[in-house]
Amino acid sequence: MRLRHKPWAKEYLDSHPEYVLTAPPSGHWKEVFQNDHPLYIEVGTGKGKFLDKMSKKYPEVNFIGIEKYESVLVTGVERLVENPSDNIRFILGDVADVLQYFQYREVDRLFINFTDPWPKKRHEKRRLTYQSFLTLYEKVLRPEGEIHMKTDNQGLFEYSLESMSQYGMKLKNISLDLHTSKLASENVMTEYEEKFAAKGQPIFRLEAAFAN
Ligand code: SAM
Secondary structure, three states: OOOOOOOOHHHHHHOOOOOEEOOOOOOOHHHHHOOOOOEEEEEOOOOOHHHHHHHHHOOOOEEEEEEOOHHHHHHHHHHHHHOOOOOEEEEEOOHHHHHHHOOOOOEEEEEEEOOOOOOOHHHHHHOOOOHHHHHHHHHHEEEEEEEEEEEOOHHHHHHHHHHHHHOOOEEEEEEOOHHHOOOHHHOOOOHHHHHHHHOOOOOEEEEEEOOO
């Protein structure tokens, strides 16, 4: 992703603690949202457009986006300030630290959307579907919880299918062209997905669960 440095981003994020949690309340999300609705998280949320649309489509679900770059996340927070949702929060942080953000088996669903493919073999450990990340996801997801992944990148998709099946995960609803599949009517497009769809590129999608 191309990053435009925004020197004011940190101050802006700090001024919106109602949306951006710098000290995520692991185990206390019910108090944050003032309800016990399911928790759906997006790792590498970017500008948060997907979560914004999801939070309005599913008001009975609580959504949390994790993004490591202030200059990217700031756009998502600006959008929320203009058009508020009370069932969405962001964490400015690294997915590698997810165990600090959520308690064991606290999360109901985890979205991995258009994550960086890191195509070089020597960068394999950075892919968000590398087995060390799956180990983290397994800890925070409820036993019946699911991972939903979308990507435009065939290499990353093939890698993720392999990584997840080698981990012993159960895979379902796999699509090699989401927008022409029966799953399209329910699909909510992410920011990156809109760009790829406009170019006519196929979108790969899968659902996965740990075999508990
Ligand atoms: N999910 C969005 C979408 O589909 O439009 C954004 C996709 S963008 C290609 C990937 C985002 O993931 C970037 O904003 C990047 O900073 C973030 N990201 C990548 N690795 C991350 C990590 N380990 N922790 C937090 N964010 C991460």
